[in-house]
Amino acid sequence: MDVFSDLITYFTNNGSYVWEQFFRHFLMSAYGVLFAAIVGIPVGILIARYSRLSSVVLSLANVIQTIPALAMLAVLMLVMGLGTNTVVFALFLYSLLPIIKNTYTGIRNVDHTLIESGKAMGMTKWQILRMVEIPLSLSVIMAGLRTALVITIGIATIGTFIGAGGLGDIIMRGTNAQDGTAIILAGAIPTAFMAVIADVLMGWLERSLMPVKKKKQDSNEQEEVTA
Amino acid sequence: MLKFEHVSKKYKGGKTAVSNLNLEFKKGEFIVFIGPSGCGKTTTMKMINRLIEPTEGKIFINDEDIMEKDPVKLRREIGYVIQQIGLFPHMTIQENISLVLKLLKWPEEKRKKRAEELLSLVDMTPDYLERYPHELSGGQQQRIGVLRALAADQPLILMDEPFGALDPITRDALQDEFKNLQKKLDKTIVFVTHDMDEALKLADRIVILRDGQLVQCGTPDEILREPADEFVEEFIGKERLVQAKPNITTVEQIMNAHPVTITSDEQLSNAITVMKTNRVDSLLVIDQEGVLEGYIDVEAIDQNRKKAKDVADILIPDTFSVYKDALVRDTIRQILKKGLKYVPVVDEKRHLVGIVTRTSLVDIVYDSIWGDEELERAQ
Numbered sequence: 340m341d342v343f344s345d346l347i348t349y350f351t352n353n354g355s356y357v358w359e360q361f362f363r364h365f366l367m368s369a370y371g372v373l374f375a376a377i378v379g380i381p382v383g384i385l386i387a388r389y390s391r392l393s394s395v396v397l398s399l400a401n402v403i404q405t406i407p408a409l410a411m412l413a414v415l416m417l418v419m420g421l422g423t424n425t426v427v428f429a430l431f432l433y434s435l436l437p438i439i440k441n442t443y444t445g446i447r448n449v450d451h452t453l454i455e456s457g458k459a460m461g462m463t464k465w466q467i468l469r470m471v472e473i474p475l476s477l478s479v480i481m482a483g484l485r486t487a488l489v490i491t492i493g494i495a496t497i498g499t500f501i502g503a504g505g506l507g508d509i510i511m512r513g514t515n516a517q518d519g520t521a522i523i524l525a526g527a528i529p530t531a532f533m534a535v536i537a538d539v540l541m542g543w544l545e546r547s548l549m550p551v552k553k554k555k556q557d558s559n560e561q562e563e564v565t566a
Numbered sequence: 567m568l569k570f571e572h573v574s575k576k577y578k579g580g581k582t583a584v585s586n587l588n589l590e591f592k593k594g595e596f597i598v599f600i601g602p603s604g605c606g607k608t609t610t611m612k613m614i615n616r617l618i619e620p621t622e623g624k625i626f627i628n629d630e631d632i633m634e635k636d637p638v639k640l641r642r643e644i645g646y647v648i649q650q651i652g653l654f655p656h657m658t659i660q661e662n663i664s665l666v667l668k669l670l671k672w673p674e675e676k677r678k679k680r681a682e683e684l685l686s687l688v689d690m691t692p693d694y695l696e697r698y699p700h701e702l703s704g705g706q707q708q709r710i711g712v713l714r715a716l717a718a719d720q721p722l723i724l725m726d727e728p729f730g731a732l733d734p735i736t737r738d739a740l741q742d743e744f745k746n747l748q749k750k751l752d753k754t755i756v757f758v759t760h761d762m763d764e765a766l767k768l769a770d771r772i773v774i775l776r777d778g779q780l781v782q783c784g785t786p787d788e789i790l791r792e793p794a795d796e797f798v799e800e801f802i803g804k805e806r807l808v809q810a811k812p813n814i815t816t817v818e819q820i821m822n823a824h825p826v827t828i829t830s831d832e833q834l835s836n837a838i839t840v841m842k843t844n845r846v847d848s849l850l851v852i853d854q855e856g857v858l859e860g861y862i863d864v865e866a867i868d869q870n871r872k873k874a875k876d877v878a879d880i881l882i883p884d885t886f887s888v889y890k891d892a893l894v895r896d897t898i899r900q901i902l903k904k905g906l907k908y909v910p911v912v913d914e915k916r917h918l919v920g921i922v923t924r925t926s927l928v929d930i931v932y933d934s935i936w937g938d939e940e941l942e943r944a945q
Binding site for chain 1: 615640642648666669698700714
């Protein structure tokens with residue numbers, strides 16, 4: 340159990356450092372996803388409207404997704420230089436596909452009869468989007484953000500190669516040190532932990548945004564009370 | 567209220583959905599478009615609120631050309647109910663009902679009040695307001711769908727097979743409920759269906775379409791009585807035509823044209839002879855021109871034999887009578903309700919032209935039981 344006690348020692352000695360990197364790592368991922376959401380959601384809505392654009396945009400986003408992370412960082416580094424911004428931009432690019440795709444699917448899957456009845460009631464296009472399409476596809480869009488966040492948390496670890504910091508720094512340090520298993524774990528475990536927590540939290544958020552809320556239990560309870 | 571002028575709709579592929587439709591409807595009419603699938607009935611309906619725009623011709627609502635109005639504004643003035651109900655699953659019943667009001671920027675409190683008021687129209691309690699559509703049964707959901715179309719008190723409501731997806735019992739209940747509601751609220755309704763029973767039950771006027779063409783337009787009675795062609799006949803169905811017979815036949819067709827009568831200036835003794843020879847217990851009294859004056863019966867004669875001499879003396883004047891073009895259906899109802907033995911039939915000038923007795927009714931019953939066979943034999 341040497342490794343385990345080493346790990347504990349590392350955490351106790353470098354607690355604030357690990358926390359700092361943890362936080363930095365999270366912010367990089369979050370910013371990447373945030374910017375991707377700002378761009379991706381409107382693009383997704385747009386291509387759901389003009390389906391001719393959809394194949395072009397989606398295949399472009401697909402191509403970005405296939406580029407190996409290290410290669411992407413290297414290429415971006417040539418243009419943008421070293422540092423956090425380059426990593427955030429890379430994460431932004433990787434987040435685009437899940438966000439655009441889910442927004443597109445979500446909007447496309449809104450029951451057509453609902454859109455028609457909205458239209459027939461005299462909603463403007465904007466009102467249909469705001470009052471019908473977005474609320475009904477919100478949980479699918481959230482699922483996209485969730486996927487994107489989990490992906491970026493993983494990719495952000497290699498940000499260390501271009502000096503962006505984050506938990507990747509700790510892992511790198513471990514690989515460079517002799518007997519660095521404990522240090523590698525000290526970086527890897529929080530990364531995995533962050534990804535799992537992000538997944539769980541976003542999953543919860545996604546469910547709470549489901550358009551059809553399960554209120555059945557409430558009403559059953561009410562009936563029991565009145566009975 | 568609603569007018570179609572040479573309205574046509576051609577789709578891009580050259581397919582004609584509706585061609586050269588001319589129709590005019592009054593306020594408060596319940597209009598049913600009916601026809602086989604693909605006949606253009608839904609297209610015609612959707613052109614009214616511009617979900618589909620006509621390629622040719624004009625549609626007027628209250629003499630306003632709908633193409634000159636803002637489509638969004640137009641649609642807010644027209645209620646719309648569809649077969650799939652189309653309630654928004656993420657909104658409560660209250661939000662669903664008052665959505666058009668929200669679009670029209672009514673204040674929240676008024677919206678809530680209106681929603682409650684509407685809910686009471688279909689006998690649902692206000693505690694439904696906070697529920698979500700999926701907690702309601704199909705029938706309840708469609709009631710809400712109908713209420714939503716009534717929310718802003720739109721004078722015109724379009725309905726696209728609204729009861730098509732419901733089970734027969736719920737459908738029947740909703741049809742009755744809705745017909746009452748329509749009469750009470752005096753709405754003009756354009757209703758699309760392919761169910762003839764529904765059309766006959768609800769419509770003031772039925773518009774039968776085939777391949778985008780108008781085949782016949784008339785009241786249910788007119789259509790049952792005189793189907794325009796074989797297509798209409800087949801569409802109505804032979805069974806229904808036979809069944810509908812008592813509903814559309816007039817009294818004139820079934821009455822006995824030779825009632826036993828007596829003029830009012832005859833003597834009572836003559837009246838008794840007439841009764842005896844014809845084996846009846848009462849006589850219809852007419853004057854010289856054949857105008858119905860009343861009746862006399864054995865009882866009256868018996869009571870007044872000593873005093874009275876002429877028929878006129880014991881004449882009972884207030885006789886219930888029906889016009890010869892009254893429907894048998896209504897007459898039967900009155901005979902049964904009032905417990906009458908017979909009803910004299912008169913024309914517009916109250917000339918006695920015949921009589922409907924309980925025997926005539928028995929004949930109808932025989933007809934509707936064995937009439938089918940005779941019909942087949944005749945063919």
